[in-house]
Amino acid sequence: MSLSAQDKIDLRYGPGTLPAPAAWTPVIDHLLGHRSVRRYRPDPVSNDQLTAIIAAAQSAATSSNLHAWSVIAVRDAGTRASLAECAGGQAHVRDAPLQLVWLADLARLAHIAEQTERPSAALDYMEMFLIGVIDAALAAQNAIAAAQSLGLSGCYIGGMRNQPERVAELLGLPPRVFAAFGMTLGYEDAGSATAAVKPRAPQPVVLHHERYGAVSDQDAGIETYNRVMAGFYESQNMNVRGTWSVHSAKRIADAASLTGRDRLAEALHNLGFPLK
Amino acid sequence: MSLSAQDKIDLRYGPGTLPAPAAWTPVIDHLLGHRSVRRYRPDPVSNDQLTAIIAAAQSAATSSNLHAWSVIAVRDAGTRASLAECAGGQAHVRDAPLQLVWLADLARLAHIAEQTERPSAALDYMEMFLIGVIDAALAAQNAIAAAQSLGLSGCYIGGMRNQPERVAELLGLPPRVFAAFGMTLGYEDAGSATAAVKPRAPQPVVLHHERYGAVSDQDAGIETYNRVMAGFYESQNMNVRGTWSVHSAKRIADAASLTGRDRLAEALHNLGFPLK
Numbered sequence A, B: 001m002s003l004s005a006q007d008k009i010d011l012r013y014g015p016g017t018l019p020a021p022a023a024w025t026p027v028i029d030h031l032l033g034h035r036s037v038r039r040y041r042p043d044p045v046s047n048d049q050l051t052a053i054i055a056a057a058q059s060a061a062t063s064s065n066l067h068a069w070s071v072i073a074v075r076d077a078g079t080r081a082s083l084a085e086c087a088g089g090q091a092h093v094r095d096a097p098l099q100l101v102w103l104a105d106l107a108r109l110a111h112i113a114e115q116t117e118r119p120s121a122a123l124d125y126m127e128m129f130l131i132g133v134i135d136a137a138l139a140a141q142n143a144i145a146a147a148q149s150l151g152l153s154g155c156y157i158g159g160m161r162n163q164p165e166r167v168a169e170l171l172g173l174p175p176r177v178f179a180a181f182g183m184t185l186g187y188e189d190a191g192s193a194t195a196a197v198k199p200r201a202p203q204p205v206v207l208h209h210e211r212y213g214a215v216s217d218q219d220a221g222i223e224t225y226n227r228v229m230a231g232f233y234e235s236q237n238m239n240v241r242g243t244w245s246v247h248s249a250k251r252i253a254d255a256a257s258l259t260g261r262d263r264l265a266e267a268l269h270n271l272g273f274p275l276k
Helices: A005-013 A026-032 A047-058 A077-086 A091-095 A107-115 A126-149 A164-170 A215-235 A244-251 A261-270 B005-013 B026-032 B047-058 B077-086 B091-095 B107-115 B126-149 B164-170 B215-235 B244-251 B261-270
Strands: A069-074 A098-105 A153-157 A177-186 A207-209 B069-074 B098-105 B153-157 B177-186 B207-209
Touching: A005 A026, A005 B047, A026 A126, A026 B026, A026 B047, A026 B126, A047 A069, A047 A126, A047 B005, A047 B026, A069 A077, A069 A126, A077 A091, A077 A098, A077 A164, A091 A177, A098 A126, A107 B215, A107 B244, A126 A153, A126 A177, A126 B026, A126 B126, A126 B177, A126 B261, A164 A177, A164 A261, A177 B126, A215 A244, A215 B107, A244 B107, A261 B126, B005 B026, B026 B126, B047 B069, B047 B126, B069 B077, B069 B126, B077 B091, B077 B098, B077 B164, B091 B177, B098 B126, B126 B153, B126 B177, B164 B177, B164 B261, B215 B244
Parallel strands: A069 B207, A207 B069
Antiparallel strands: A069 A098, A098 A177, A153 A177, B069 B098, B098 B177, B153 B177
16 A cells, blocks of 8 residues: 555654655655564565665765765674663664664874874864764664665664763774764564654744744644644554643753763764864 | 766776675665866756745654754845855855755744744753754755756855854844854856766765774775875866875864854854853
């Protein structure tokens, strides 16, 4: 059964909230269908599939063509289990046959500077760290879109930042390399139901025209989203207390809400990023 | 004239460097074709196209469903000219009919916490800043893929970080909002030739298996890439002195190589990111 553009838009924003645009392509249709999947069959991702996924990842833009990123493909069950522990015990990190760990990587540039006998003082700055993180994120997003087009599913793993030094040790990262996030990949174990498309806020919440405007201009959209998400929680039998707003506020309450990541700045210094 | 998978791979990696994988889809084919375009016709991007592009952007994953990003669509010629100045005088930032400025946005979450009368101390941490930047980057990459599928072209603008406070003032950004990068969008003004697909390094340079390994393991791949890029510079009549390695090393030599971005950490503090 194939869904119309309007079906796709309704799943993404809640029914009746946005007319599907006339501008529509198979690529847009594909991207709209994204779902984060957390249950996998053991069937492997092939090397041939991985080659195509990485080619898509490398086709993303990279700042000043510096290629300030790398990725580690982890298939070893022991390493996956250790990474799952680092990431707060998420079972799908252990169970998915492939974990891609996306790295902000300034070690290659440091090595190139050494080889060409040139200084590399800029690597110590916040800006270069940010270039690495953004390069990695653009590459990763192409990778997940490519993987999903091959019938695979995936999920970003921010929990890879819970214990950055331990992840670095597990993966043998040299100084100036940081695991920005992970990504589980594999075939969905759909069981009784496939993972759902999660609704997003109405476009006026995130899209501004010409200037940002007052934050309170977003209130009507946020209210709509709280209603759409209440319906989503119910449809998924999710036991979420309070609205999306309350749920989100809880996630940013204090240092303890960050599941260890309140010490990320310190960890980055330890990993060779002075962040000047 | 439609290109085969092998043609696309050859353009991306240099001829004869990688056999096309058997795993290939229209989405992968599309992503492989990415080109950064820096010359535009004045024809506008329609509101309908923008709706589709933003729907694709919002369909990307967002950490803990916090939506820690926003985007500003700038069409006003005066603002585009000012942004172009901020970004080091890049003519295409002025000339492209649409500039999307992608924001790490923690202001919405601060506002939601206020509304729900809850604390939001976690917003002061490096981790939350990083969530905003990564969320924005994932959304942006979906946006550019979607735009390109509509026949539009684009280019990321890291120069938006050259003068962060001035960009914030121009766009009326509230505290806790940072313009991570821009993106020109429009129809390519092909003139005598369309912009070329820029080659990337062989996969073993960025793709590691199980563990990172020694950085020097990448030397053979870097050597290949220097050769491929020499051919590319020549084919494009680009006057690049030295290899890609030398060119890259020059970009990271010192604080002055960062075109103002050596003060990014200070600018972020000024914009309401304590980066604890």
